[in-house]
Amino acid sequence: MTSQTTGANQMTGAKMIVQALKDQGVDTVFGYPGGAVLPIYDEIFLQNDIRHYLVRHEQGAVHAAEGYARSTGKPGVVLVTSGPGATNAVTGLTDALLDSIPIIVLTGQVPTFMIGNDAFQEADTVGITRPCTKHNWLVKDTEELASTIHEAFHVATSGRPGPVLVDIPKDVQFADGNYIPPENADLGHYQPRTKGDADAILAMVELMENAERPLFYTGGGVINSGPEASATLREFVAATNFPITSTLMGLGAYPASGKNWLGMLGMHGLYEANLAMHGCDLMINVGARFDDRITGRVDAFSPDSHKIHIDIDPSSIDKIIHVDVPIVGDVASVLADALALWKKRGSITNKPEVQSWWATISDWQKIRCLDFTPSPKTIKPQYALERLEALTKDHPNRFITTEVGQHQMWAAQYLGFEDPNRWMTSGGLGTMGYGFPASIGVQVAHPDGLVINVAGEASWLMNMQEMGTASQYRLPVKQFILNNERLGMVRQWQELLHGERYSHSWSESLPDFVKLAEAFGAKGILCSDPADLDDAIREMLAYDGPVLFDCLVEKHENCFPMIPSGAPHNEMLMNDAGVQDAIGASGAVLV
Amino acid sequence: MNALHIKKGSSKKSAYDLKNSFGDTMERHTLAAIVDNEAGVLARVIGLFAGRGYNIESLTVSEIDHESKRSRITVVTTGTPSVINQIKTQLERMVPVYEVHDLTVEGPSVERELALFKVAGVGDKRVEAIRTADIFRASVVDTTLNSFVFELTGTPEKIDAFAELMRPLGLCEVARTGVAALARGLRDDE
Numbered sequence: 142m143t144s145q146t147t148g149a150n151q152m153t154g155a156k157m158i159v160q161a162l163k164d165q166g167v168d169t170v171f172g173y174p175g176g177a178v179l180p181i182y183d184e185i186f187l188q189n190d191i192r193h194y195l196v197r198h199e200q201g202a203v204h205a206a207e208g209y210a211r212s213t214g215k216p217g218v219v220l221v222t223s224g225p226g227a228t229n230a231v232t233g234l235t236d237a238l239l240d241s242i243p244i245i246v247l248t249g250q251v252p253t254f255m256i257g258n259d260a261f262q263e264a265d266t267v268g269i270t271r272p273c274t275k276h277n278w279l280v281k282d283t284e285e286l287a288s289t290i291h292e293a294f295h296v297a298t299s300g301r302p303g304p305v306l307v308d309i310p311k312d313v314q315f316a317d318g319n320y321i322p323p324e325n326a327d328l329g330h331y332q333p334r335t336k337g338d339a340d341a342i343l344a345m346v347e348l349m350e351n352a353e354r355p356l357f358y359t360g361g362g363v364i365n366s367g368p369e370a371s372a373t374l375r376e377f378v379a380a381t382n383f384p385i386t387s388t389l390m391g392l393g394a395y396p397a398s399g400k401n402w403l404g405m406l407g408m409h410g411l412y413e414a415n416l417a418m419h420g421c422d423l424m425i426n427v428g429a430r431f432d433d434r435i436t437g438r439v440d441a442f443s444p445d446s447h448k449i450h451i452d453i454d455p456s457s458i459d460k461i462i463h464v465d466v467p468i469v470g471d472v473a474s475v476l477a478d479a480l481a482l483w484k485k486r487g488s489i490t491n492k493p494e495v496q497s498w499w500a501t502i503s504d505w506q507k508i509r510c511l512d513f514t515p516s517p518k519t520i521k522p523q524y525a526l527e528r529l530e531a532l533t534k535d536h537p538n539r540f541i542t543t544e545v546g547q548h549q550m551w552a553a554q555y556l557g558f559e560d561p562n563r564w565m566t567s568g569g570l571g572t573m574g575y576g577f578p579a580s581i582g583v584q585v586a587h588p589d590g591l592v593i594n595v596a597g598e599a600s601w602l603m604n605m606q607e608m609g610t611a612s613q614y615r616l617p618v619k620q621f622i623l624n625n626e627r628l629g630m631v632r633q634w635q636e637l638l639h640g641e642r643y644s645h646s647w648s649e650s651l652p653d654f655v656k657l658a659e660a661f662g663a664k665g666i667l668c669s670d671p672a673d674l675d676d677a678i679r680e681m682l683a684y685d686g687p688v689l690f691d692c693l694v695e696k697h698e699n700c701f702p703m704i705p706s707g708a709p710h711n712e713m714l715m716n717d718a719g720v721q722d723a724i725g726a727s728g729a730v731l732v
Numbered sequence: 733m734n735a736l737h738i739k740k741g742s743s744k745k746s747a748y749d750l751k752n753s754f755g756d757t758m759e760r761h762t763l764a765a766i767v768d769n770e771a772g773v774l775a776r777v778i779g780l781f782a783g784r785g786y787n788i789e790s791l792t793v794s795e796i797d798h799e800s801k802r803s804r805i806t807v808v809t810t811g812t813p814s815v816i817n818q819i820k821t822q823l824e825r826m827v828p829v830y831e832v833h834d835l836t837v838e839g840p841s842v843e844r845e846l847a848l849f850k851v852a853g854v855g856d857k858r859v860e861a862i863r864t865a866d867i868f869r870a871s872v873v874d875t876t877l878n879s880f881v882f883e884l885t886g887t888p889e890k891i892d893a894f895a896e897l898m899r900p901l902g903l904c905e906v907a908r909t910g911v912a913a914l915a916r917g918l919r920d921d922e
Binding site: 456 | 754768772779828830
């Protein structure tokens with residue numbers, strides 16, 4: 142560490158923060174000013190390297206940063222004030238923690254000498270955010286500020302990525318200190334292991350060589366590991382001819398048009414994907430974490446398989462499902478090592494058995510579990526997404542975000558993702574209100590991209606104030622709202638589990654979305670007739686600016702297939718006919 | 733589905749190969765974590781236990797290296813083997829944590845606890861209390877005409893046994909430090 146006391150490195154804390162962000166390669170910050178961050182906003186005013194996007198609510202800033210991060214692979218940066226600024230960021234932090242998104246949130250804090258006095262806009266920010274960040278810091282000395290920010294970037298982006306928070310009291314922002322550039326900063330001792338154990342990789346390869354019914358089960362870890370991880374995965378799948386399925390978070394790591402693709406698995410996953418999970422004899426989990434949306438009933442989960450689990454977080458191993466071959470390491474590194482070893486040993490697979498496994502799978506695929514009955518009168522949500530897919534899939538730069546609920550599951554089922562980093566959704570926390578601000582973050586990162594937020598009207602309303610942000614920066618985000626005037630997924634569960642008593646799962650006063658768009662200086666489109674849908678979607682795509690697309694869809698459509706709570710993978714509900722008494726009392730207590 | 737018939741190759745030599753499932757009996761484990769002695773580190777550890785519903789039977793924490801600002805946290809906890817494994821790995825992934833040792837499974841270890849006992853009594857009870865303290869090699873650190881404070885160091889079991897014997901003799905207050913523990917012998921890197 143350098144210890145200059147004078148010279149060019151001497152600067153105020155506020156200036157230091159902006160300098161540290163620049164030195165970390167940050168060009169975009171999402172934020173909202175307030176009393177405790179005024180010195181930092183002053184420094185932002187005085188420079189042009191970092192572009193600040195003013196959101197309309199701090200939650201929106203964090204989700205926008207998540208969208209930015211997820212679509213670029215770079216960390217997202219948020220700047221908010223103390224007290225309510227920090228507490229409003231909590232949902233976004235928790236969302237980023239559960240989905241392992243690298244986010245750096247800088248919060249202002251009351252001056253150090255007022256901490257603990259219940260000062261105006263004081264909150265115990267590090268206390269409140271301790272369980273919803275990967276790590277957080279309260280900086281009480283300007284001399285430590287630069288190093289702490291550099292360490293924050295290091296922690297957020299190393300190992301399993303996640304959100305971090307640096308709480309900076311106002312007097313620390315005003316005081317002078319010595320700026321330490323990233324190359325001289327003490328990054329602490331946090332150095333997660335990235336290289337997989339050689340013996341474990343050998344065991345993995347041997348199991349793969351002998352497997353009769355193998356299956357790749359991939360997750361968000363492949364996306365987080367970077368484009369090389371997806372490339373190696375694709376090569377591995379092509380070389381072995383093993384089938385592959387993915388969690389919600391992992392969509393795009395393997396292309397939806399790839400010949401080994403089975404589609405998403407899990408609670409609303411495809412029939413063939415779930416049965417393949419249930420029936421496989423070798424499960425190769427690459428960067429997924431056996432979430433309860435995936436496993437269904439744990440004691441009946443894939444009962445006859447050996448399980449390999451590649452994960453950079455040792456605490457994910459054996460947390461929910463006991464695995465036979467755990468490999469702690471970065472997906473890209475482990476897959477590359479495994480692929481090299483597998484080739485070196487002669488690229489062996491159990492070809493005849495794998496071939497007959499494919500024959501079984503193709504029988505399941507013949508069920509065509511995503512087929513639905515279109516209606517000439519009303520737009521089925523599945524139909525809306527089919528048309529959206531048909532009219533946008535050839536766009537070279539398409540990005541999809543979603544809110545949370547039925548529309549999210551339908552989007553995962555009916556839209557195809559050819560590349561990683563093109564699909565941004567709130568998987569772990571299930572945050573209604575995520576998609577709109579996330580789409581703003583994605584559009585900021587990809588000015589030429591086609592960014593569509595597939596939304597439900599209820600979720601969308603949760604962060605609708607961000608219309609102001611979209612308008613102010615002329616961000617041409619397309620808000621594709623499947624409007625069923627219901628909390629669709631809640632309604633579906635009430636139908637299945639609570640005797641069709643639809644307690645508070647609809648809104649009696651929805652806004653006129655077209656007028657709402659116009660009030661914010663955006664374009665509104667209303668569509669209720671299937672015959673008009675294609676033209677309306679084309680109109681949305683052609684408009685150079687934010688669009689609010691109010692797509693009135695069938696109000697009582699349920700999302701299938703569905704693994705009811707408490708059921709194993711081979712007991713899927715395929716349509717409304719199957720739902721009678723499908724969920725027992727023990728299943729009803731699960732979420 | 734049929735049972736598996738996977739041929740096994742040289743992966744038999746892998747330490748990871750097809751290990752046994754965790755059992756579901758409750759076990760008591762002593763974990764030692766070496767952490768940065770920074771503000772909030774104990775809150776992080778406690779928060780992990782509280783937030784995930786793990787048990788804490790005893791907890792001791794103190795700085796052990798002033799120069800490098802490191803503390804040692806010793807936690808005694810109970811849980812099924814899978815919960816113990818989770819506690820260990822969840823602790824290990826915390827940013828201020830250097831290392832975590834499960835002293836219960838990493839070979840023999842020694843555990844000690846210090847306790848203070850205030851015993852009130854006169855006459856026979858008072859005599860019996862001091863005799864028992866002598867047997868346990870507890871020392872008297874305070875005395876009045878009608879009370880003692882004993883100091884006792886030993887395993888938690890020894891402390892428990894002493895408390896049991898003192899109860900009918902007028903035990904009125906106990907203060908225990910919680911367990912401090914170290915592995916026996918030298919590790920490879922020591």
